[in-house]
Amino acid sequence: MSTKLYPLYQLGNPRTRVFLPDFWMKLVASVRDQPKHIVTFHVHPRMSKLDAKNYLEKIYGVKVANIHKRIIAGEYKKHPFYGHVTERKDETKVFFIHLADEQTFEFPDIFPEDKKSSSEDQIKQYSEIQKQARKDQNVQWKEYRPGVPSWFSL
Amino acid sequence: MAAPTQTMSKVFFTNISKILLRRDVFRHVRVQYLRTSERSEIAQESEYTDEPQYPSLEPVLLNTKDPAHVAYQQKLWIDQLRGKPTVQDKLDFIRWRPKDAWREIRPKMKDQRAPEVWKHCPYLFRLHPINRVVNFLPYQQYITRTTLVNRLPELYNSMDVEPQVEQIKTLFKEALITEELRYRHDARLAAQKPGAVTCSVLDQLVGLVMQACGSKHDHLLTAKVDNETRQEAFWFVGGFPKREEKGGHLQTKYGMAFQYKAKPWYLIRTRDALPQIVSRDDTLSTEAEVPECKYHPVAVGMTFYRDEFSMVPGFKDGDTNAFGLVQFHECCEQTRDLTERFGAKEVEKLWLGHGIISSFSWLLSQAFYQGFDHFNDITYPLITQSVITNGQYWQFFTYQLNSTQASTYGTSYYRNICWAGERMKLYDCIEDDQVKGFNDDVLRWCLKFMLREPLLRNIERNPYISTSQTGETH
Structure with missing residues (x-):
């Protein structure tokens, strides 16, 4: 556990609490093409390899053979005129987990093409309706208030 | 006034486009005219010859990204590399930096710790004999382009080594017991190195074989035995997919660079090369399967560093014994906690x-010291044999290097072949001053490997090295 402090007094002094660990692991799609037995995770920056291994093996029952790690530097924001660094974003810790016993994992396709196309069609329809509405408005304006600027309205 | 300017510009551009078109047609050809004095000399000497002599054709530098032009430049570079007289010159040519400059920088860098010096060095991916990477075998096969055959070649069956086995067997058993007990009773000795017992057992084995059979076999009499020498090689692999996001691809200009470094316990070298096991035109060396793993080495789990390339086969340039017979590797420390x-x-x-990796890189470095390189392919196949031991378990390999080009550009279609025997147990345990469950086959294979005679003598060994430099021809 990352924190050892006892939690502060809260209003009403609730006795029954569930203490969840501060650690978290986020399963992500890898940037590079990689073999199927390797899985990528973004993890809490204070988490060690051993923590990750124990977390996967004891809670989820996934056997881990090896882990390699990479820390990606956060972006620097520079001053537009003077050029010095004004702000730097947080680093991200990435664990590449090698599964044991010839296990494989493929990251699921979260945005498949069928759903994508349907949503794009909806957007197109909506934009067409909007265009039509604008046209209608213009036509009405020309008919009933010819030669009057657009801001002139009640 | 507007109309005539337009017409003028039209005329101008049409003419220009015509000229450009003509230039485009003859883009790849530039005729080298001779000066008048030269022309007259030629005319005086011989106006007509039996074979016409034309000046060389060169593509003109109009489009540098034209694939034909790139190929032509590469060919020029490779010819230039082939023309280098010595091994060191070839190595310096591939490292795109003069060596003296590096010498000047190196001591400075150590003192001042200036990291900006390293930006001139190439990115290297380090290959150990055993990389701690899961499911690494297909990747190793891909980067060396080897096919794996799960048995040793049949040519060893005809060899008869029974008398030698019986001669050595009892002595070897005694040596096993003494070494084991020596290290068991002296904890300080055993703590020095994890694989110390197996190393001393290998000492005993090689010594026994050389004593027993050295006088009868000429190749062992003249052989050189090295203990714990450097064995290093580098090569390039191309064709990895590039990442779309920004960030380094970590590539040299020849491709992804791999550097192997190891220190095997014994290298035995002979004057002549071993004869080929399978011809290069055989289906095994042309059409056999090699797994395709086009993953970036970082994605697989390898680490990179920056250094110069190094190519060391365990001996210096100009050594008489330049062909490997057997190599003995000890892998106790590397495989200690892997199970x-x-x-x-x-x-x-x-x-x-x-x-696979150790024998490929040893053969590659041997080929390099014969004057071949990654871009100029070998003219004859090279063979070596390797033994890997844990003390208790032994495994035997034979390897045939069909081409050094195999892993660079894919121009050559040859595959390298690795024959691997089964992993054998030498003994079950050593108790009460006795070896229990001793396996003769291990000794038999060791003898077969060491007594195999290299017979390749009537070949041009190093066609790309000038003989005056090395001073040795056989």
Whole structure:
């Protein structure tokens, strides 16, 4: 556990609490093409390899053979005129987990093409309706208030 | 006034486009005219010859990204590399920096710790004999372009080594017991190195074989035996997919660079090369399967560093014994805790990978010291034999290097071949001053490997090295 402090007094002094660990692991799609037995995770920056291994093996029952790690530097924001660094974003810790016993994992396709196309069609329809509405408005304006600027309205 | 300017510009551009078109047609040809004095000399000497002599054709530098032009430049570079007289010159040519400059920088860098010096060095991916990577065997096969055959070649069956086995067997057993007990009773000795027992057992084995058979076999009489020498090689692999996001691809201009470094316990070298096991036109060396793993080495789990390339086959340039017969590797330290982490199945695969990588890189460095390189292919196949031991377990490999070009540009279609025997147990245990469950086959294979005679003598060994520099021709 990352924190050892006892939690502060809260209003009403609730006795029954569930203490969840501060650690978290986020399963992500890898940037590079990689073999199927390797899985990528973004993890809490204070988490060690051993923590990750124990977390996967004891809670989820996934056997881990090896882990390699990479820390990606956060972006620097520079001053537009003077050029010095004004702000730097947080680093991200990435664990590449090698599964044991010839296990494989493929990251699921979260945005498949069928759903994508349907949503794009909806957007197109909506934009067409909007265009039509604008046209209608213009036509009405020309008919009933010819030669009057657009801001002139009640 | 507007109309005439338009017409003028039209005329101008049409003419220009015509000229450009003509230039485009003859883009790849530039005729080198001779000066008048030269022309007259030629005319005086010989106006007509039997074979017409034309000046060389060169593509003109109009479009540098034209694939034909790039190929032509590469060909020029490779010809230039082939023309280099010595091995050191070739190495310096591939490292795109003069060596003296590096010498000047190196001591400074150590004192001042200036990291900006390293930006001139190439990115290298380090290959150990055993990399701690899961499921690494297909990747090792891909980057060396080897096919794996799960048995040793049949040519060893005809060899008869029974008398030698009986001669050595009892002595070897005694040596095993003494070495084991020596290290068991002296904890300080054993703590020096994890694989110390197996190393001293290998000492005893090689010594016994050389004593027993050295006088009868000429190749062993003249052989050189090296203990714990450097064995280093580098090569390039191309064709990895590039990442779309920004960030380094970590590539040199020849491709992804791999650097192997190891220190095997014994290298035995002979004057002549071993004869080929399979011809290069055989289906095994042309059409056999090689797994395709086009993954970036970072994605697989390898680490990179920056340094110069190094190519060391265990001897210096100009050595008389330049061909490897057998190499003995000890892998106690590297595989100590691997069975717990990876499992027994994975460790067996890692042993196979050990055999492939170590023998490929040793042969590659040998070929380099004969004047061949990654771009100018070898003219005859090179063969070596390797033994990997854990003390208790032994595994035997033979390897045939069909081409050094195999892993660079894919121009050559040859595959390298690795024959791997089964992993054998030498003994069950050593108790009460006795070896229990001793296996003769291990000794038999060791003798077969060491007594195999190299017979390749009537060949041009180093066609790309000038003989005046090395001073040795056989």
